[in-house]
Amino acid sequence: MRQIILASASPRRQELLKQLIGDNFRVYSSSYMESTYPGLLPEELVLRHSTGKARDVAKHFNSGLVISADTSVLFNGELMGKPKSSEEAEKMLKLLSGQRFLVITGLTVLDLDSGTEINELESTTVWMDEISNEQISAYVRTGEPLDKAGAFAVQGKGAAFVKRIEGDFFNVVGLPLFRLGKILQKAGVSIFEGNLP
Incomplete structure (x- = not known):
């Protein structure tokens, strides 16, 4: 299997990638600094961040595939990232209570060989x-x-608040496995190879 590098320190993303391809990857945290870019749509911003993370980590390797992702909640046209305090977390949850919203992820796969x-x-x-x-x-x-x-964590106690999900559940956790699996297969990675007993 080709070398695969996950550009994320997130334990959730590591567990999800392990679910998809087994232990055949290494983790290298990105030092990319997320910034706001006035004029960019929310969807463009998460893609900008995932691309920035992948390119930052790619500088440290000569070959392989670098995977990165950036996930946010999109509600009323505004992005919600991670709360910086308990007070901000409460404010976010009060806004989302009883509402329908989107979880969007920018996903980047950078093939260093091609x-x-x-x-x-x-x-x-x-x-x-x-x-x-x-x-x-x-x-x-x-x-x-x-x-x-x-x-909120849909894979944790936050599941008690989530009535319904339409789309990729794993995207809400932080890594859209269906879409990633398709990309990896196109790149020549057998997602079943690493999961054989």
Whole structure:
């Protein structure tokens, strides 16, 4: 199997990639600094960030495939990243309570051997249940929302608030596996090779 590098320190993304291709990858955290780019649409911004992460990590390798992703919640035309405090997490959850919103991910796969760069966008619709202020406060006290885009983890206790999802569930966790699997197969990676007993 070709060398695969995940440009992310996220334990969730590492677990998802392992689910797809086994242990046949290495992790190299990006030092790319995310900035706001006035004039860019939210979808363009997550793609800009995923591309920036991949290119930053690619500088440290001569061959292989670099995978990166940038995930945010899109609500009322505004992006919600990770909350910087418990107060901000509560504010985000109050906004999302009882609402429908999108989770969007910019996904980049950079092939260092061919010079090919693939940038794709995945979008998943999420319906959030009505959440009481007491539930929000209790959830934030668990600490789970503090490093999650939109301040909730669908793969954790936050699942109790998610009524419905339309689209790729794994995209909401942080790595759209269906789309990534298709890209990897086009790049000549057998996603089943690393999962054989």
